[in-house]
Amino acid sequence: MDLTEAVERISHKMESKGKKVERSKIESKMRLLVEDFGVNMAEAERTVMNDLAKEYSVNLAGAQNADRKEIGALMPGEWVTIEGKCVALIAPPSPAISQTGILADTTGAIRFVVWARAEKPPMEQGRWYRIESAVVDEYRGAPKLNIHSGTTISPVDQDIPIIPSMHRVAELRPGVASVRVKMIQEWEPSHPRMLQTGLVGDASGIVKFTIWNEEGKEKLQPDTVYSIYYALVDEYAGRLQLNLSSALYLPEEGDIQVWSGEKIVGALVHIAPGSGLVKRCPVEGCNRVLSRQNYCSVHEIQKNFRYDLRIKGVLDDSERACNVLFPCELVESLTGIRLEEAIELAEGSPLGMDEVFFRLRDAMLGRYFSCTGTEIEDRTILKDCQWLAYEPKELAALLNRAGGA
Amino acid sequence: MPAVERDSGQASPSFEREAAKRVFAAELREVRVQFKEGEDRKSPGFILFPTGERANRIFIVGTLTEKERRGEQNLYYQARVADPTGTFYIMAGSYQPDAMQQMAMIEPPSFVAVIGKPTLFEGQSGATRVSVRAESISVVDAETRNIWILDTARSTLKRIESFGNTEDSKRAREQYNTDLQIYRKMVYDALAQMKI
Numbered sequence: 037m038d039l040t041e042a043v044e045r046i047s048h049k050m051e052s053k054g055k056k057v058e059r060s061k062i063e064s065k066m067r068l069l070v071e072d073f074g075v076n077m078a079e080a081e082r083t084v085m086n087d088l089a090k091e092y093s094v095n096l097a098g099a100q101n102a103d104r105k106e107i108g109a110l111m112p113g114e115w116v117t118i119e120g121k122c123v124a125l126i127a128p129p130s131p132a133i134s135q136t137g138i139l140a141d142t143t144g145a146i147r148f149v150v151w152a153r154a155e156k157p158p159m160e161q162g163r164w165y166r167i168e169s170a171v172v173d174e175y176r177g178a179p180k181l182n183i184h185s186g187t188t189i190s191p192v193d194q195d196i197p198i199i200p201s202m203h204r205v206a207e208l209r210p211g212v213a214s215v216r217v218k219m220i221q222e223w224e225p226s227h228p229r230m231l232q233t234g235l236v237g238d239a240s241g242i243v244k245f246t247i248w249n250e251e252g253k254e255k256l257q258p259d260t261v262y263s264i265y266y267a268l269v270d271e272y273a274g275r276l277q278l279n280l281s282s283a284l285y286l287p288e289e290g291d292i293q294v295w296s297g298e299k300i301v302g303a304l305v306h307i308a309p310g311s312g313l314v315k316r317c318p319v320e321g322c323n324r325v326l327s328r329q330n331y332c333s334v335h336e337i338q339k340n341f342r343y344d345l346r347i348k349g350v351l352d353d354s355e356r357a358c359n360v361l362f363p364c365e366l367v368e369s370l371t372g373i374r375l376e377e378a379i380e381l382a383e384g385s386p387l388g389m390d391e392v393f394f395r396l397r398d399a400m401l402g403r404y405f406s407c408t409g410t411e412i413e414d415r416t417i418l419k420d421c422q423w424l425a426y427e428p429k430e431l432a433a434l435l436n437r438a439g440g441a
Numbered sequence: 442m443p444a445v446e447r448d449s450g451q452a453s454p455s456f457e458r459e460a461a462k463r464v465f466a467a468e469l470r471e472v473r474v475q476f477k478e479g480e481d482r483k484s485p486g487f488i489l490f491p492t493g494e495r496a497n498r499i500f501i502v503g504t505l506t507e508k509e510r511r512g513e514q515n516l517y518y519q520a521r522v523a524d525p526t527g528t529f530y531i532m533a534g535s536y537q538p539d540a541m542q543q544m545a546m547i548e549p550p551s552f553v554a555v556i557g558k559p560t561l562f563e564g565q566s567g568a569t570r571v572s573v574r575a576e577s578i579s580v581v582d583a584e585t586r587n588i589w590i591l592d593t594a595r596s597t598l599k600r601i602e603s604f605g606n607t608e609d610s611k612r613a614r615e616q617y618n619t620d621l622q623i624y625r626k627m628v629y630d631a632l633a634q635m636k637i
Binding site for chain 1: 457458459462500553554556577578581584585588591596629632633635
């Protein structure tokens, strides 16, 4: 625990009771106990809180209910009492649910579900509620607060400002999260009810997002930075995605760095069959590689195929053998062999497309590359790749390391 | 890897390719320990480097100084590839058709990159020798050779520096009673001869 955080909490609690206490005063009381008397942080916080409550004649009884939990600390399987602000309402996915949304306090946020059979009056967005005897469980890896017939909901007349803590994309877990990200890619919606889907990212990682078609929902603008508050983080097939149905998202000025993919520096130790010049099925949305007889495993013989150039290989840094794919643009820029030239080579050689394979192999196999890319199903699709250059500076450093014993 | 791709707990059914270790010829020459991981006939075989790391596959870059075609029915190539510390013995037979065809086209002397599996052989005289069954061999340039020397020096120093802290290095200490100073000097000499 951190002393500054404890001071902050005490100050908040006093403020919520209408008393403004100097932070320096709280801090010096805390320091006295913690530093001079060696009291543990939790006990010190409790003592200072009680001292101040007496000094300012504040009644803490209501707020310090023994079994009231902080939302950030809820665990599946618990019966809990919380106080939280209803920060989002989401259209219920089923008639069995009368209301669903997100409750937040200063420590975190959680998805809640009010079951129709509970027959509770609806909550209003933006108001605080005290929820007694609700049950926390887990749905697809995310904690969820269930409000059933035995739960009591009572409005609380307060408005403590909540500043949601921002999560790094790489550290997202199923549940509710707030992120500051840039929209980097927009995809074709895969469902008529989908307003928009694509990728957002920050410096730590990228993640898929989806906005469903609901009243008042707006699309994200490409290359724009957004603060997204209270998005649902869903897990599907081992992957996380952000569902913005519940979220408030605001465009921001300026720009942020976005994670550019995995970096691999290593030697190309294998070039797999199926590399080089390939023919692809022209049927819209298919794009499968055809056999030598122009046969597509789904659309059979396709005479109007289109050519593509690629290398499927293995980059090896001596610790990991990484399956990679060099797409056409990279093969062209690394080897100087352009797609049109590769087609000419193949058509003019008795070896046909093998001629291109051999040329690429002789140019690239056994060489070192420095690349970045994105891993998709055990293969890293390279986005950027350069021949690795010899660094004389490294020689000096290694000589020191070897001679330094 | 982005952490958004969470480990779903399902092990990928596809087999994982063994990484190619970097080793200088002078160290590979000293290898005497070969073992298998697992009981299966198909489980991978490993050799143990004296500096304490197992290898199923190695990546080497050096100068092809000699190649020889051998065998009547079962044609194969034997070749020598030199690095700053010594010589690798390379074999490419009919079980490695790609490597054999590539070998047929390369004339010594040239810089080559070899990816292959190291194996221990017992010669008629009873002496053990390490040779490398090539999976592929290709002509490269001097720059690639230079990068490889740095790469291999880095790998070897890393093994030396973590000696005694890994399972494989504890095993190497038992089996070889490794004198790390010798290998440190080998690395230093390999690097020093580049300095022109």
